[in-house]
Amino acid sequence: MRVRSAVLAASLVAAMGMSSLALASPPSWSNAARDHSRSYNDGYDYAPVVHVEPIMRRVRIDTPRRECWDETRYTESRPHISDPEVGGRTLLGGIIGGVIGHQIGSGRGRDAATIAGSMIGAGVGYDSASRRDSSVEERTVQRCDVRYDSDVEERIDGYRVTYEYNGREYTTHLPYDPGERIRVRVAVAPAE
Numbered sequence: 001m002r003v004r005s006a007v008l009a010a011s012l013v014a015a016m017g018m019s020s021l022a023l024a025s026p027p028s029w030s031n032a033a034r035d036h037s038r039s040y041n042d043g044y045d046y047a048p049v050v051h052v053e054p055i056m057r058r059v060r061i062d063t064p065r066r067e068c069w070d071e072t073r074y075t076e077s078r079p080h081i082s083d084p085e086v087g088g089r090t091l092l093g094g095i096i097g098g099v100i101g102h103q104i105g106s107g108r109g110r111d112a113a114t115i116a117g118s119m120i121g122a123g124v125g126y127d128s129a130s131r132r133d134s135s136v137e138e139r140t141v142q143r144c145d146v147r148y149d150s151d152v153e154e155r156i157d158g159y160r161v162t163y164e165y166n167g168r169e170y171t172t173h174l175p176y177d178p179g180e181r182i183r184v185r186v187a188v189a190p191a192e
Contacts, residue, residue, distance in 0.1 A: 001006055004089040006124050011164060020144070038175065040082070043185055043186055044163040044183055044184065044185055044186065045165070045183075045184055046181045046183055046184070047163045047164060047170075047181060047182055047184045048163060048167040048180065048181055049161060049163045049179065049181055049182055050162045050163055050164050050169060050176055051161075052159050052160070052161050052162075052177055052178070053159065053160045054156045054159055054160075054177075055156065055157045055158045055159060055160055056154045056155070056157065057151070057155055058152050058154055059152070059153050059154075059155050059181075060150060060151075060152055061150070061151050061152070061153055062149070062150050063148055063149045063151065064146050064147075064148055065146070065147050065148065066144055066146055066147075067099050067145055067146075067147050068140055068142055068143065068144040068145075069142070069144075070140050070141070070143075071140070071141050071143055072138060072139075072141075072191075073138075073139055073140075074136055074138055075136070075137050075139070075179065077190070089125040089126065089128060090122050090125045090126040091125070093122050093123070093124050093125020093128070094118045094119070094122035094125065094127065095118070095121070096121050099117070100117050100121070101113040101114045101115070101117020101118065101120075101121075101170070104117070114144070136140060151171075158174060159173070159175075159176065159177050159178075160172075161173070161174050161177075161178055161182060163181075163182050165184055170184075
Protein backbone atom coordinates (compact mmCIF):
# COMPACT_ATOMS: atom_id res chain seq x y z
CA MET A 1 0.00 0.00 0.00
CA ARG A 2 2.83 2.40 0.85
CA VAL A 3 4.72 1.59 -2.33
CA ARG A 4 1.64 2.21 -4.40
CA SER A 5 0.97 5.64 -2.86
CA ALA A 6 4.66 6.59 -3.31
CA VAL A 7 4.52 5.66 -7.01
CA LEU A 8 1.26 7.57 -7.39
CA ALA A 9 2.77 10.67 -5.73
CA ALA A 10 5.91 10.53 -7.91
CA SER A 11 3.88 10.24 -11.11
CA LEU A 12 1.68 13.16 -10.00
CA VAL A 13 4.76 15.36 -9.39
CA ALA A 14 6.21 14.42 -12.79
CA ALA A 15 2.93 15.24 -14.55
CA MET A 16 2.72 18.63 -12.83
CA GLY A 17 6.31 19.44 -13.82
CA MET A 18 5.70 18.60 -17.47
CA SER A 19 2.48 20.62 -17.62
CA SER A 20 4.15 23.70 -16.08
CA LEU A 21 7.00 23.38 -18.59
CA ALA A 22 4.53 23.18 -21.44
CA LEU A 23 2.69 26.28 -20.18
CA ALA A 24 5.93 28.24 -19.72
CA SER A 25 7.16 27.90 -23.31
CA PRO A 26 5.25 29.81 -26.01
CA PRO A 27 3.46 27.90 -28.73
CA SER A 28 5.33 27.40 -32.00
CA TRP A 29 2.90 29.59 -33.95
CA SER A 30 3.37 32.72 -31.72
CA ASN A 31 5.70 35.68 -32.47
CA ALA A 32 7.58 35.17 -29.20
CA ALA A 33 8.98 31.87 -30.43
CA ARG A 34 10.44 33.57 -33.54
CA ASP A 35 11.84 36.70 -31.76
CA HIS A 36 15.24 35.15 -31.13
CA SER A 37 15.91 34.43 -34.78
CA ARG A 38 14.58 37.63 -36.34
CA SER A 39 16.69 40.71 -37.04
CA TYR A 40 15.79 44.19 -35.80
CA ASN A 41 13.57 45.23 -38.66
CA ASP A 42 11.16 47.19 -36.43
CA GLY A 43 13.25 50.39 -36.76
CA TYR A 44 15.42 49.86 -33.65
CA ASP A 45 18.79 48.27 -33.03
CA TYR A 46 21.42 48.17 -30.27
CA ALA A 47 24.79 49.93 -30.46
CA PRO A 48 27.79 49.36 -28.18
CA VAL A 49 28.57 52.19 -25.75
CA VAL A 50 32.14 53.45 -26.09
CA HIS A 51 32.29 56.04 -23.29
CA VAL A 52 30.01 57.35 -20.50
CA GLU A 53 30.84 60.61 -18.73
CA PRO A 54 28.71 61.92 -15.86
CA ILE A 55 27.66 65.59 -16.14
CA MET A 56 28.13 67.20 -12.73
CA ARG A 57 26.24 70.18 -11.31
CA ARG A 58 27.13 72.14 -8.15
CA VAL A 59 24.19 72.62 -5.77
CA ARG A 60 24.10 74.89 -2.73
CA ILE A 61 22.50 73.29 0.33
CA ASP A 62 21.40 75.32 3.36
CA THR A 63 21.09 73.26 6.54
CA PRO A 64 19.17 74.86 9.45
CA ARG A 65 20.89 74.79 12.84
CA ARG A 66 19.40 75.98 16.13
CA GLU A 67 21.80 78.07 18.19
CA CYS A 68 21.08 79.02 21.82
CA TRP A 69 22.86 81.32 24.25
CA ASP A 70 22.32 82.85 27.70
CA GLU A 71 21.68 86.55 28.23
CA THR A 72 21.61 88.45 31.49
CA ARG A 73 18.59 90.72 31.91
CA TYR A 74 18.12 93.34 34.60
CA THR A 75 14.63 94.23 35.78
CA GLU A 76 13.76 96.86 38.30
CA SER A 77 11.09 95.85 40.74
CA ARG A 78 9.21 98.58 42.57
CA PRO A 79 7.09 98.02 45.63
CA HIS A 80 3.31 98.08 45.24
CA ILE A 81 1.09 100.88 46.54
CA SER A 82 -0.27 98.45 49.15
CA ASP A 83 3.13 98.53 50.87
CA PRO A 84 2.55 100.66 54.04
CA GLU A 85 5.58 102.87 53.53
CA VAL A 86 4.76 103.58 49.88
CA GLY A 87 1.08 104.15 50.67
CA GLY A 88 1.96 106.57 53.49
CA ARG A 89 4.33 108.59 51.33
CA THR A 90 1.79 108.70 48.49
CA LEU A 91 -0.93 109.95 50.88
CA LEU A 92 1.41 112.55 52.43
CA GLY A 93 2.46 113.78 48.96
CA GLY A 94 -1.21 114.07 47.95
CA ILE A 95 -2.03 116.15 51.05
CA ILE A 96 0.94 118.47 50.60
CA GLY A 97 0.16 118.88 46.88
CA GLY A 98 -3.51 119.66 47.67
CA VAL A 99 -2.53 122.35 50.19
CA ILE A 100 -0.14 123.97 47.70
CA GLY A 101 -2.76 123.82 44.93
CA HIS A 102 -5.36 125.39 47.25
CA GLN A 103 -2.98 128.27 47.95
CA ILE A 104 -2.44 128.97 44.22
CA GLY A 105 -6.01 128.97 42.95
CA SER A 106 -8.74 131.56 43.49
CA GLY A 107 -12.53 131.36 43.06
CA ARG A 108 -13.75 128.32 41.10
CA GLY A 109 -10.19 127.60 39.93
CA ARG A 110 -9.22 126.93 43.53
CA ASP A 111 -11.05 123.55 43.53
CA ALA A 112 -9.38 122.50 40.28
CA ALA A 113 -5.96 123.62 41.54
CA THR A 114 -6.48 121.69 44.78
CA ILE A 115 -7.38 118.48 42.89
CA ALA A 116 -4.49 118.91 40.45
CA GLY A 117 -2.05 119.66 43.28
CA SER A 118 -3.13 116.61 45.26
CA MET A 119 -2.73 114.36 42.20
CA ILE A 120 0.70 115.72 41.37
CA GLY A 121 1.78 115.49 45.03
CA ALA A 122 0.56 111.87 45.28
CA GLY A 123 2.54 110.98 42.14
CA VAL A 124 5.69 112.62 43.48
CA GLY A 125 5.25 110.86 46.85
CA TYR A 126 4.73 107.43 45.22
CA ASP A 127 7.71 107.91 42.89
CA SER A 128 9.96 108.98 45.80
CA ALA A 129 8.94 106.02 47.96
CA SER A 130 9.13 103.42 45.21
CA ARG A 131 12.59 104.55 44.07
CA ARG A 132 13.87 104.40 47.57
CA ASP A 133 12.63 100.82 48.05
CA SER A 134 13.17 99.56 44.48
CA SER A 135 15.61 96.76 43.72
CA VAL A 136 17.30 95.56 40.57
CA GLU A 137 16.85 91.90 39.85
CA GLU A 138 19.33 90.04 37.66
CA ARG A 139 18.18 86.92 35.86
CA THR A 140 19.55 84.72 33.10
CA VAL A 141 17.36 84.17 30.05
CA GLN A 142 18.05 81.64 27.32
CA ARG A 143 17.55 82.91 23.77
CA CYS A 144 17.58 80.79 20.62
CA ASP A 145 17.81 81.57 16.93
CA VAL A 146 17.94 79.52 13.72
CA ARG A 147 21.12 79.92 11.69
CA TYR A 148 21.92 78.28 8.35
CA ASP A 149 25.09 76.44 7.40
CA SER A 150 25.74 76.61 3.66
CA ASP A 151 27.52 73.84 1.81
CA VAL A 152 28.10 73.05 -1.86
CA GLU A 153 27.53 69.53 -3.20
CA GLU A 154 28.18 68.04 -6.59
CA ARG A 155 25.30 66.05 -8.06
CA ILE A 156 24.99 64.09 -11.28
CA ASP A 157 22.78 65.99 -13.70
CA GLY A 158 22.89 63.40 -16.51
CA TYR A 159 25.34 61.47 -18.68
CA ARG A 160 27.20 62.26 -21.90
CA VAL A 161 27.11 58.92 -23.78
CA THR A 162 29.29 58.12 -26.78
CA TYR A 163 28.29 55.06 -28.81
CA GLU A 164 29.33 53.49 -32.11
CA TYR A 165 27.03 52.37 -34.91
CA ASN A 166 28.07 51.19 -38.37
CA GLY A 167 31.65 52.41 -37.86
CA ARG A 168 30.70 55.97 -36.79
CA GLU A 169 30.68 57.51 -33.30
CA TYR A 170 27.69 59.46 -31.96
CA THR A 171 27.23 61.41 -28.72
CA THR A 172 23.99 62.02 -26.83
CA HIS A 173 22.85 63.17 -23.38
CA LEU A 174 20.78 60.82 -21.22
CA PRO A 175 19.36 61.14 -17.69
CA TYR A 176 20.70 57.64 -16.84
CA ASP A 177 23.77 55.47 -17.48
CA PRO A 178 22.76 53.07 -20.28
CA GLY A 179 25.35 50.39 -19.51
CA GLU A 180 27.23 48.47 -22.20
CA ARG A 181 24.78 49.07 -25.05
CA ILE A 182 22.16 51.61 -26.06
CA ARG A 183 18.97 51.18 -28.07
CA VAL A 184 19.03 53.34 -31.23
CA ARG A 185 16.46 54.12 -33.87
CA VAL A 186 17.51 53.07 -37.36
CA ALA A 187 16.06 55.01 -40.28
CA VAL A 188 16.48 53.74 -43.83
CA ALA A 189 16.00 56.18 -46.68
CA PRO A 190 16.41 55.68 -50.44
CA ALA A 191 19.58 57.04 -52.01
CA GLU A 192 19.08 60.03 -54.24
